[in-house]
Amino acid sequence: MGLNDIPVFIARTPQEFHDLLLATRPDPATGRPDPARVGPFMSTHPEVAGAVALVSGRTITSGFADDTYLSLDTFRLLGMNGVSAPVRWAMVPVTPPRAAPSGTGPDYLFEDLIAALHQAPLQWRLVITTGEPSDPTSDPTRAWPASRRRIDAGTLTLDRAESEDNGPCTGITYDPTVLPAGITASDDPILPARSAAYMRSFTLRSGERKPASAITPAMVATGGPS
């Protein structure tokens, strides 16, 4: 499953996401988004502006190990009674907040994760939130109320990391519409868009030569930069 550590997605539809990317594209002169373009876009797209505020206001944890990862999009879970319910899910860390890692290089978050895994396995709880009829299923920019029923659906235990080089994670695509029996996509318009874009991306990246990963198998094996 593909999860992200932001509280909501930042656009309601593929078109809105496309327009957002155009509005926030870097200005060649400064290398940063052009405020003269971003400002008017945000004032005419209050839903995007609201979501961006939630994303920038989120708690940033000290590393990967104590972070929460969310489905963002809505799915449907089929109950034993044959009725399906809208759900969103999150991987909530069992690890309490940790002290900020001491590294400074561009890869320090990865190094910290590898070092943590060399000490002990890391765990997350899979928490499924069920939506009420009033909760938006087709709008991933809107969070559901915190009072919704939460189901603790199991524990994910990570006991080792894996380099991208010859690792099992790069040769596949995380198509969110490829789902096991009992789970289906909701009417969230971002889901089919992700499916289409991921296939295109998978085609392009699978057809090119991949440079060596900055996180080498040796680093993963020894628990630190070599």
Add this chain to the structure above:
Amino acid sequence: MNAVIRFSALARLLHWLMAAMILAMLFVGVFMAATEGAAYDTLLSLHRPTGITILALAVIRLGNRFLVAPPPLPGTLPAIQRMAAKGSHILLYALMVAMPLTGWAMLSAGAYPVVFWGSVHLPPILPHSPALFALLRHMHTWLGLTLFGVIVVHLGAALLHALVLRDGVFRAMASLRPGRCGRD
């Protein structure tokens, strides 16, 4: 003995049924690959079973083609046109098998589930290989465009026979009569 002037009824039925299905598949494919809207999922879940059905029908059709000889082309047709007809027909048969096979193979190589319908999945026909997936995904596009081109030429030739030459070639495939032989 009466001369064979028509394709067998099965050949004609399969020809027109598959012509409609293949044309629909080409348009659905191009539209689907260019959209990211809600139609993407719906179209892809129609595209896969229709494509697999085309593969099954093509096998039946080729079997019938080898068992039941088609009517001869008119003796008045120049050799070059006979060769063009034969070559283009071989190409059409090859592509109507290759299109569904590349579709099935690319999903297999990409480690996608090959969903036929609902929970009915087909087995992968290739091992997981991202590089092969990329190659086959491009082939599916280029073979599709080639098929479209050959169909346009084929359609032009059919209309030439029907409207200009009026030599019975078009009726051999388009007739609604049951038998294969003429009355004379």
